Amino acid sequence: MGCYARCKFCNSNMYIQTGKAQMTFPLPLICGNCNRQNNYYQYEIVDERHDFSCPFCKKNFFIKKQLPRMVKCPHCKSQIYADIDGSASVLTEGQHPNREGDTAGGLLGGAAVGSLFGPAGAILGALLGAALGHQGLAHEAEDDDAGAA
Ligand SMILES: [Zn+2]
Ligand SMILES: [Zn+2]
Numbered sequence: 001m002g003c004y005a006r007c008k009f010c011n012s013n014m015y016i017q018t019g020k021a022q023m024t025f026p027l028p029l030i031c032g033n034c035n036r037q038n039n040y041y042q043y044e045i046v047d048e049r050h051d052f053s054c055p056f057c058k059k060n061f062f063i064k065k066q067l068p069r070m071v072k073c074p075h076c077k078s079q080i081y082a083d084i085d086g087s088a089s090v091l092t093e094g095q096h097p098n099r100e101g102d103t104a105g106g107l108l109g110g111a112a113v114g115s116l117f118g119p120a121g122a123i124l125g126a127l128l129g130a131a132l133g134h135q136g137l138a139h140e141a142e143d144d145d146a147g148a149a
Contacts, residue, residue, distance in 0.1 A: 007031040052088040057097035060138035071141035
């Protein structure tokens, strides 16, 4: 489901469409349950996604399920092993990477992976995400567990 914050008044979860890397803090949120507004900070946002940058085509993708996973990059169809430590390794190379947007994707990918581990990386991710706008959008990886068995 992406990211959510817990309402400070009624404790219900407020889901947010935007990825954590695209948010700016403090983030004003209005609770859908009790209708009260408050500002939320980065550490209060729970991110159910794991962000990766494809080692082959350098574009961003994310995984919502538990790690580690065998997945297919949604961009180049490479078969990728996504590890719990935030690293992604190519098992089978897919289509040749489209070089368009390589630099921006690579930069943001690095920052997004950094956000798994600490506030500094996450703040950098937010800044880059804001600067890059729509280029920062990632796609969810395709589940490839069946093919890897
Ligand atoms: Zn509430
Ligand atoms: Zn790829």
